[in-house]
Amino acid sequence: MSPAPGLRALVDAHCHLNSGRLGAPVDEVVAEARAVGVETFVLAGVAPEEWRDQRALAARYPGAVFPVFGLHPQWIAEVDEAAVADGLAALERELAGAAPPVALGETGLDGLTPARKASLALQEGAFREHLRLSARYDTPIVLHLLKATGRALEVLREVGVPPAGGVVHSFGGAPEVALAYVKMGLHVSFCGSLTYPQSRRLVAAAAALPLDRVLIETDTPDQAPHPHRGEVNRPALLPLVLHALAEARGEPVAHVAEATAANARRLYRLPG
Ligand SMILES: [Zn+2]
16 A cells, blocks of 8 residues: 555645636635645646647646646537537547547536527537547546436447546446446546535435546536635635545545545546
8 A cells, every 4th residue: 555645635626727717816816725735636628729728728737737638518508519529629629630539528418497408409419429529539437417417327328438548527326327437438527516515316316336437526616616616716725525535435545645636647548
């Protein structure tokens, strides 16, 4: 057994440091996170116009910030078919390029609002293409699944989870659903919602999963953990998610810290 690293070297497995809604300079946000042991940041993709900013942050923090590119289901709900087709073509060029992203996404299905529901067919086409690209370029996938879990599971079964695996980010469902994802070869990532009072179903899901399939994330700038709910989220709050996960599982915090960081490094194939 190697010695527990305590809270050092946590990985925020899903955040948006390139967001315009951080409310503070990114250098401050990163420094504040590093001060509490969050040293690695995986930047989830939303729209093609953001990929360049993600890349710039990766260049600014080498070995600490890693970009993921994709077409977010919520972005798809706001654009037309031609924009999605262009985005998918651009995505394939990135994958074939000299510095491909560490993963593909966010992709999946989001039926939360009527507008998003109306775009589910377009979302599903893009979702299937992300899965095919993931397999073709041997890159893990980052899934955003909201109010469309049944259909998402059908698509995943039909097209197949890519060999490089993937993660269901910001998991918010029942233990059976979390276990179904794990059975398919996916990881499950918990965010601030795990810390909210009355999240008993989520706590049960966090306790039911094999530890080697669990990740932690902030989804900065959204989903700030308790007692910061409603504030702009930041990676420095990741330890609150870690503590909630350790408590749900009845395991030592240092052990869960080490395992979730190792899981993220293995899934995204991060150096170190
Ligand atoms: Zn996100």
